[in-house]
Amino acid sequence: EAQVTQNPRYLITVTGKKLTVTCSQNMNHEYMSWYRQDPGLGLRQIYYSMNVEVTDKGDVPEGYKVSRKEKRNFPLILESPSPNQTSLYFCASSLWPPAGMNTEAFFGQGTRLTVV
Amino acid sequence: QKEVEQNSGPLSVPEGAIASLNCTYSDRGSQSFFWYRQYSGKSPELIMFIYSNGDKEDGRFTAQLNKASQYVSLLIRDSQPSDSATYLCAVSVGGYGNKLVFGAGTILRVKS
Numbered sequence: 001e002a003q004v005t006q007n008p009r010y011l012i013t014v015t016g017k018k019l020t021v022t023c024s025q026n027m028n029h030e031y032m033s034w035y036r037q038d039p040g041l042g043l044r045q046i047y048y049s050m051n052v053e054v055t056d057k058g059d060v061p062e063g064y065k066v067s068r069k070e071k072r073n074f075p076l077i078l079e080s081p082s083p084n085q086t087s088l089y090f091c092a093s094s095l096w097p098p099a100g101m102n103t104e105a106f107f108g109q110g111t112r113l114t115v116v
Numbered sequence: 117q118k119e120v121e122q123n124s125g126p127l128s129v130p131e132g133a134i135a136s137l138n139c140t141y142s143d144r145g146s147q148s149f150f151w152y153r154q155y156s157g158k159s160p161e162l163i164m165f166i167y168s169n170g171d172k173e174d175g176r177f178t179a180q181l182n183k184a185s186q187y188v189s190l191l192i193r194d195s196q197p198s199d200s201a202t203y204l205c206a207v208s209v210g211g212y213g214n215k216l217v218f219g220a221g222t223i224l225r226v227k228s
Contacts, residue, residue: 033216042220043160043204050214058215090159096214097148105150107159 002027006091006108013081013115021076021111023091027104031096032074033058034066036087037110043090049074050096081115088112119143120207122219131228135192139205139219142186148208149181149188154221155201164190195226 004025013019025032033048035058045058049068063085065077074093078085089112094105120141129135137151148167152160164179166172166188172179178191188207192199205219 031214035218040220043206043218045216045218048215056214059217092160094162103162103165105162107161110159 002104002106004091004093004106004108006089006111008111009109010112011114013113015082015115016080019078019081019113021078021089021091021113023074023076023108024072025074025093025106026072027093027106028071029093029095030071032068032091032093034064034074034076035090035092036060036085037090038087046076046089078113081113083115086113086115118219119209119217120205120219122203122205122222124220124222126223126225128225128227129195131195131197131226133195135195135199135224135226137190137192137203137205137222137224138187139189139207140187141205141207141217143207143209143217144183144186145213146183146207146209147213149179150206150216151177151179151188151190152204152206152218153201154204160204192224195224197226197228200224200226 007022030051034046035043044060047066049055091108095103151164153163154160166179166181176193180189202221204221
């Protein structure tokens with residue numbers, strides 16, 4: 001079964017305490033990305049990765065780091081979380097570039113992060 | 117001007133009608149266009165992808181792309197209450213077109 005697995009699903013942390021949200025996919029996709037979703041703002045891309053060791057900034061990269069040491073994993077790191085990073089986070093993987101007429105993309109279950 | 121704009125809705129249609137969802141984008145170099153459906157409390161799921169001008173049909177869904185006018189639309193025929201969700205438009209942007217920008221989404225409500 002095609003799957004993107006994020007952990008943890010829920011996390012409450014304190015300002016400044018480093019945290020990592022893990023993301024793993026089992027479809028051998030090259031393209032992986034992280035998004036945050038906030039009410040009224042929709043999904044905003046934080047970082048994306050075209051392949052192992054290839055990452056690039058999305059629209060809202062400030063305060064986040066990523067790494068892509070293996071094809072299947074793409075962790076999101078918040079080195080010093082702040083309350084404005086309280087949000088719902090999604091990891092996604094997809095075929096890229098889209099293959100011909102069709103493509104596929106899958107999102108993880110989401111991680112609800114609260115920074116107090 | 118936002119890069120990808122959608123009417124937030126809610127768009128209400130009766131069961132069996134055609135729902136028409138629209139999206140405009142600002143980057144003339146955009147090459148790939150996606151429609152996602154997101155049920156309340158769930159993850160987005162990809163329902164349509166289009167990259168060439170014209171129509172693309174998949175079951176009850178038709179995506180329409182007009183690059184000259186910079187808009188992409190999604191038609192849902194024979195709308196069902198189970199189609200009630202938020203529909204997100206996404207567009208590839210950037211020099212290599214590898215970055216994705218999403219619209220804020222349109223809420224669709226199908227009334228039985």
